[in-house]
Amino acid sequence: MEEEKCKEKEKIVEGKTKIIWRVNASTVEIESKPDITARNGKKRDKIPGKEILANNIACNVFEFLNSKRVKTHFIKRYSEKSFLAKLCEMVPVEVVVRRYALGSYLKRHPEIPKFFRFKKPIVELFYKSDKLRDPYIITQGNQKRIDWILYEAKEPLSTNSFLGRISASWSLKEEKLAIKKAKKTFILLERVFRDLGYILADLKVEFGRTTEGEIVIADVIDNDSWRLLTEEGEHLDKQLYREGKDLDTVRTKYEIVSQITNSLKNYI
Numbered sequence: 001m002e003e004e005k006c007k008e009k010e011k012i013v014e015g016k017t018k019i020i021w022r023v024n025a026s027t028v029e030i031e032s033k034p035d036i037t038a039r040n041g042k043k044r045d046k047i048p049g050k051e052i053l054a055n056n057i058a059c060n061v062f063e064f065l066n067s068k069r070v071k072t073h074f075i076k077r078y079s080e081k082s083f084l085a086k087l088c089e090m091v092p093v094e095v096v097v098r099r100y101a102l103g104s105y106l107k108r109h110p111e112i113p114k115f116f117r118f119k120k121p122i123v124e125l126f127y128k129s130d131k132l133r134d135p136y137i138i139t140q141g142n143q144k145r146i147d148w149i150l151y152e153a154k155e156p157l158s159t160n161s162f163l164g165r166i167s168a169s170w171s172l173k174e175e176k177l178a179i180k181k182a183k184k185t186f187i188l189l190e191r192v193f194r195d196l197g198y199i200l201a202d203l204k205v206e207f208g209r210t211t212e213g214e215i216v217i218a219d220v221i222d223n224d225s226w227r228l229l230t231e232e233g234e235h236l237d238k239q240l241y242r243e244g245k246d247l248d249t250v251r252t253k254y255e256i257v258s259q260i261t262n263s264l265k266n267y268i
């Protein structure tokens with residue numbers, strides 16, 4: 001027992017905004033850091049206390065999703081800045097669900113007006129690669145084999161924006177399931193935020209494969225994962241930081257969103 005206590009925690013990986021600690025063979029502790037980043041890490045700052053707000057937001061969202069039977073890696077809150085989760089092998093993909101045309105969508109579709117509302121939310125996949133600037137994915141293949149065709153995310157799709165073709169990190173069945181889960185997550189959250197008087201414009205989720213081989217929502221869903229606006233169109237998410245607003249203003253928004261997500265408990 002004593003020996004257990006003295007053992008140093010093993011750090012599996014430290015990213016820009018989180019540290020992943022090993023707890024046992026199938027469980028990790030996910031600790032948020034005070035860091036905030038934009039433009040693929042080129043813009044970077046620390047906001048003291050952001051780790052507590054980010055962790056509270058992620059835990060509120062995961063507790064809500066688990067109650068709606070959307071499978072995630074989340075197990076339980078652990079400390080004010082961390083939660084326990086299932087150890088996953090991450091799939092290097094960002095799944096983005098959009099109700100409104102914003103962000104890189106506008107660069108790929110310059111003919112579509114900003115804030116165009118999609119009647120049915122659209123889903124897009126991006127390959128996580130800093131070197132390739134997180135390219136846009138078009139999936140090709142069948143039940144036996146699938147490939148990801150990669151295109152520049154910030155240019156209209158054309159032969160000029162083609163970057164390459166790689167073999168996918170999951171099966172077609174898993175990809176379809178992940179897309180379905182991402183959509184369901186978006187719709188569930190959008191409905192609650194709507195009810196509370198806010199607009200969820202888009203959402204990014206990541207997936208991992210548990211040690212049991214199941215594909216679940218992993219990483220975090222926090223205030224850096226979405227565009228969340230007031231009814232007046234004011235951003236409560238990381239957008240203000242991207243635009244260079246001062247860190248106190250940014251922190252205030254994270255505090256507001258942390259408070260808002262506390263209300264998710266009433267929808268469980």
Ligand SMILES: Nc1ncnc2c1ncn2[C@@H]1O[C@H](COP(=O)(O)OP(=O)(O)OP(=O)(O)O)[C@@H](O)[C@H]1O
Nearest residue numbers: 014015016017018020073085086087088090218219
């Ligand atoms: N359940 C999990 N098991 C193992 N690793 C995880 C889990 N959830 C998230 N991770 C990984 O934790 C790492 C650290 O997170 P962080 O978001 O800080 O990294 P990052 O610097 O943004 O890099 P990335 O581009 O990979 O997200 C990421 O690589 C993420 O994929």
Ligand SMILES: [Mg+2]
Nearest residue numbers: 015016017219
């Ligand atoms: Mg990350």
